Amino acid sequence: MTPRGFPVEEFRTRTARAQDAMAKAGLDALLLTTEPELRYFTGFLTRFWESPTRPWFLILPRTGDPVAVIPAIGAALMRTTWIADIRTWRSPDYEDDGVSLLAGALCDLVAERGAIGVPSGAETHLRMPLADWEVLKRRTGGRVFRDDAGVMRRLRMVKSGAEIEKIRESCAIANRAFARVPEIARQGVSLAQVFRDFQRLCLEEGADWVPYVAGGAAPGGYPDVISPATERPLAPGDVLMLDTGLVRDGYFCDFDRNYSVGPAAPELIRAHDRLIAATLAGFDRARPGATAAEVFAAMDHVLTGGSGGSDAGRFGHGLGMQLTEPPSLIPADPTVLEPGMVLTLEPGVELGPDRWLVNEEDIVIGEGGAEWLSDPVRRLAELPL
Amino acid sequence: MTPRGFPVEEFRTRTARAQDAMAKAGLDALLLTTEPELRYFTGFLTRFWESPTRPWFLILPRTGDPVAVIPAIGAALMRTTWIADIRTWRSPDYEDDGVSLLAGALCDLVAERGAIGVPSGAETHLRMPLADWEVLKRRTGGRVFRDDAGVMRRLRMVKSGAEIEKIRESCAIANRAFARVPEIARQGVSLAQVFRDFQRLCLEEGADWVPYVAGGAAPGGYPDVISPATERPLAPGDVLMLDTGLVRDGYFCDFDRNYSVGPAAPELIRAHDRLIAATLAGFDRARPGATAAEVFAAMDHVLTGGSGGSDAGRFGHGLGMQLTEPPSLIPADPTVLEPGMVLTLEPGVELGPDRWLVNEEDIVIGEGGAEWLSDPVRRLAELPL
DSSP states (O other): OOOSSOOHHHHHHHHHHHHHHHHHHTOSEEEEOSHHHHHHHHOOOOGGGGOOSOOOEEEEESSSOOEEEEEGGGHHHHHTSSOOEEEEEOSOOSSOSSHHHHHHHHHHHSOTTOEEEEOOSTTOOBOSOHHHHHHHHHHTTTOEEEEOTTHHHHHHHBOOHHHHHHHHHHHHHHHHHHHTHHHHOOTTOBHHHHHHHHHHHHHHTTOSEEEEEEEEEEETSBSOSSOOOOSOBOOTTEEEEEEEEEEETTEEOOEEEEEEESSOOHHHHHHHHHHHHHHHHHHHHOSTTOBHHHHHHHHHHHHHSSOOOOSSOOSOEEOSSSSSEEEEOSTTOOOBOOTTBEEEEOOEEEEETTEEEEOOEEEEEETTEEEESSOOOOSOEEEOO | OOOSSOOHHHHHHHHHHHHHHHHHHTOSEEEEOSHHHHHHHHOOOOGGGGOOSOOOEEEEESSSOOEEEEEGGGHHHHHTSSOOEEEEEOSOOSSOSSHHHHHHHHHHHSOTTOEEEEOOSTTOOBOSOHHHHHHHHHHTTTOEEEEOTTHHHHHHHBOOHHHHHHHHHHHHHHHHHHHTHHHHOOTTOBHHHHHHHHHHHHHHTTOSEEEEEEEEEEETSBSOSSOOOOSOBOOTTEEEEEEEEEEETTEEOOEEEEEEESSOOHHHHHHHHHHHHHHHHHHHHOSTTOBHHHHHHHHHHHHHSSOOOOSSOOSOEEOSSSSSEEEEOSTTOOOBOOTTBEEEEOOEEEEETTEEEEOOEEEEEETTEEEESSOOOOSOEEEOO
């Protein structure tokens, strides 16, 4: 197991890179409010974000170290990070839940007429009450809030070596858990029980926690890939799919496996083989200089001859501190792949009405091409009856 | 086990209650964007919200049924709910990620000059990109967005009988898991291993998933209650605390347990006894007509004689579809308790610098007073050496 956390140098490098990008974008500070954004610069790792009650803020000025403006309940943990300037208030405070403290900090750190970047584009949100946001804008007189110009998106898309090792480890844990699925899944066991047992396997193999498990089981394909488990027992002819985003030390894996309950029908084997071929085509195309759209097209060519995919999903996405991150493997994504990007390849086919089959693997882009992080599947697994 | 989901009547009642409150508040629709808000009216339950990529919307008009405006990937699951009007788009769409579809639906459902409520106060956020929010406001010409006037907060604070049964079941699962902690926690086992094993126990006892585990272990008290586990092995004299928010069928429990590793020092036993006395005082005060502030004061009186608590936390909070919900047991919360409210009682004391002790139980308010949902602790547990 790799050691937990990162050396301080990692955070200093991230900060310096962000500040370079901010200078180019004409931003005097970034205001960040979400879990991965705060953790990216501080190393502040806690499951306490599960509670929606309190807002948390980080200010990254154009020069100097980040400043944390957080509820007092987080002070002890934040003091264990490299962050020195930690400003706290007693939250929840119904009159002023950190807004004055935050406005004051922004006025300290950003000159009048300065520009404060807030991630505002695709896949972002502002994690604070909308009413407080309006007050904050009024209370920072003269300073301007605007989009972060994609600074955070571009920065986080390319992972450091240390980040890649953490994702590799999460993938290795899931590889081992998937290898043990025959221990828990057989005819007659409910899908809900399989989900519970699969999470147990993930924990036994070293996951810190299991934020995401999805899947399905139905004859010859599943209706979708996001539904919760039902109490229906597995039956011969079912395709069971399990998809996990487990976490170790704050980094996700995200890949799935399909299992035929008993011998698979030839039609199903052929469809699965086509998915594997599509995955391999995506893998081959996923090299530095290729675009996300081209990786999509390589997979889509195998599956449909190039029809452009379906409405239901995409053929993969970024992966790291979150289960899904930019870019998206869709026709409209022009992101140019670079070494250090971590992606999922996730082609799917609809074999009939409400009969989906989806294969997913995780890869990292290297100088010479892609490398597998998950152990790639080559043929459809069968669970003995 | 109670059956999964709710009868349609439950959602119709919630909708009618919301519409009554909207009429009183002068709102012509609600626009909702977060997981619990969508699920509250639809029953749409999925772990897919772990992916931050796609926005999801629900419109609750002043009359008529809710309208879902969601990514196509969610259509199959949404069709299994009672919602009939489901409008989808192919997401992610970098040009227009549902904004035009949503604006059109709002213009269909709300007359010009109509008022659209968006939850904007404490403990809320808007789960969509800020840039899209600005576009939406421009594209719904003449309609006004404003705070929901607390409609959602008041509605969700009082649970139905069916909701209470689900929370009761989650609590029962956690009760059983906590009873098995001596199987997994002993001198020499790392806290990280205890966390993993405890999650396994929660799953074995019937949790669907375990969104939240926190805790600590240190001599005579822990530094805080939100830090992740370390690899440090448990040692004699440690106090181990485990706090879980596990979920069954979409509803949380949230309570903790303390364990002395080996015989507890008399000072620690006295402190724990005081926490239990505070919890019982809170339980006795938690009756219909009392305020959240009064329940806080009853506990604080036992612990400090009435000093008003610490900066670090509160003495409890609401509980339900989320780990923490309104109200807060703090001096400033005037919420009047009503039958059907589910609360945690969570008094804490700081025994010295970075030495905390926190006890937490779950209760439901009934006509005649509070009822325990967790099996209340009466004395500090000791793990044999």
